[in-house]
Amino acid sequence: MDINVQSENKLNHTSIIHAKDLSFKYPNNDYYSVNKVSLDIKRGQCLGIIGPNGAGKSTLISLLCGLLKAEQGQVDFASLADEKPLSWQASIEKYVALIPQEYAFYPELSIKQNLEYFIAISEPNRKKQKQLLEQALNQCQLTHVAKQKADSLSGGYKRRLNIAIALSKSPEVIFLDEPTVGIDPVSRQDIVDLLEQLKAQGKTLIYTSHMLNEVEQLCDDIILLEQGKAIAVTDISNNQRQNMQINLEFFADKINASFIAQLNSAASPASEKDSSNEQHLRLKVADISQLQQIMQIVSQDMSSIKSLHFAQNSIDQLYFDAYKNTQSSKDVAC
Numbered sequence: 457m458d459i460n461v462q463s464e465n466k467l468n469h470t471s472i473i474h475a476k477d478l479s480f481k482y483p484n485n486d487y488y489s490v491n492k493v494s495l496d497i498k499r500g501q502c503l504g505i506i507g508p509n510g511a512g513k514s515t516l517i518s519l520l521c522g523l524l525k526a527e528q529g530q531v532d533f534a535s536l537a538d539e540k541p542l543s544w545q546a547s548i549e550k551y552v553a554l555i556p557q558e559y560a561f562y563p564e565l566s567i568k569q570n571l572e573y574f575i576a577i578s579e580p581n582r583k584k585q586k587q588l589l590e591q592a593l594n595q596c597q598l599t600h601v602a603k604q605k606a607d608s609l610s611g612g613y614k615r616r617l618n619i620a621i622a623l624s625k626s627p628e629v630i631f632l633d634e635p636t637v638g639i640d641p642v643s644r645q646d647i648v649d650l651l652e653q654l655k656a657q658g659k660t661l662i663y664t665s666h667m668l669n670e671v672e673q674l675c676d677d678i679i680l681l682e683q684g685k686a687i688a689v690t691d692i693s694n695n696q697r698q699n700m701q702i703n704l705e706f707f708a709d710k711i712n713a714s715f716i717a718q719l720n721s722a723a724s725p726a727s728e729k730d731s732s733n734e735q736h737l738r739l740k741v742a743d744i745s746q747l748q749q750i751m752q753i754v755s756q757d758m759s760s761i762k763s764l765h766f767a768q769n770s771i772d773q774l775y776f777d778a779y780k781n782t783q784s785s786k787d788v789a790c
């Protein structure tokens with residue numbers, strides 16, 4: 457595999473990492489853990505890598521940040537250096553950080569000692585070391601627990617320390633492998649907020665998680681992996697979010713047949729009745745004009761409606777649709 461550092465104008469001007477046809481097989485495995493994956497990571501954006509257990513997310517991250525060498529394919533990094541271009545290895549060491557799934561710190565040391573140790577590896581200047589330490593402690597809200605032994609911290613604080621160590625070298629590109637796994641919802645939200653701040657500062661994030669709501673909140677682009685292959689690549693930038701389908705759900709004391717017929721004729725042909733019983737009706741609405749017609753019908757008989765919910769097609773739906781499609785194409789192939 458080739459990993460090249462390109463001057464930015466050789467890549468698409470917004471791209472920071474471009475990978476083409478990456479493939480990797482672990483020794484002794486007879487299958488590819490990553491199979492011909494191509495992707496483009498834009499500067500300052502967050503790319504989400506999602507997929508079921510064993511889909512190849514961690515392996516893909518390891519390939520992209522140079523921890524593993526692919527058998528085939530190529531990774532191009534835009535030159536991250538301001539002045540003279542660096543080798544890809546030097547570029548990765550200086551500008552790229554990986555926050556792994558496992559805890560990557562010394563349990564016997566305190567938070568401060570851990571950070572001091574890792575900062576000293578990449579920054580020889582004592583004054584700068586101190587600044588980086590304070591910055592990492594503040595950014596990850598660890599100042600008040602800085603003297604505590606890492607081993608004694610809660611899961612949420614251990615995750616923050618993992619992130620603080622990676623951030624302490626002020627990276628431009630940050631790979632995060634399930635950074636919120638196994639922690640409570642409040643700690644999880646704190647970490648998502650921190651990642652939002654990093655994005656706002658212009659950092660490029662590559663993020664894997666099984667928490668699809670986090671992915672939806674943070675990511676601009678998503679790549680869905682299954683058995684090493686990229687089975688869907690989705691741009692969920694604002695534009696696309698607006699175009700996502702609207703789901704409309706009615707709950708009523710009783711939904712009668714003529715009401716359902718009226719709604720269906722208003723919504724037809726693009727709308728689809730998912731389910732109906734006497735109390736519950738779910739419609740997929742294709743556009744705003746359909747929605748207006750439906751709301752007109754509903755407003756004529758509001759008395760029977762107990763509640764009505766709008767839900768945009770979420771990333772969960774995209775995930776399940778893409779996954780369902782690959783499963784059904786496998787069934788056809790069998």
Ligand SMILES: Nc1ncnc2c1ncn2[C@@H]1O[C@H](COP(=O)(O)OP(=O)(O)OP(=O)(O)O)[C@@H](O)[C@H]1O
Nearest residue numbers: 482483485489507508509510511512513514515516
């Ligand atoms: N060190 C290894 N040696 C052999 N096979 C491995 C190794 N690491 C991963 N694999 C295999 O490669 C495939 C992809 O694994 P990987 O850990 O990249 O998936 P993942 O999507 O990150 O999974 P998870 O969501 O469970 O973390 C799996 O079939 C896994 O068993």
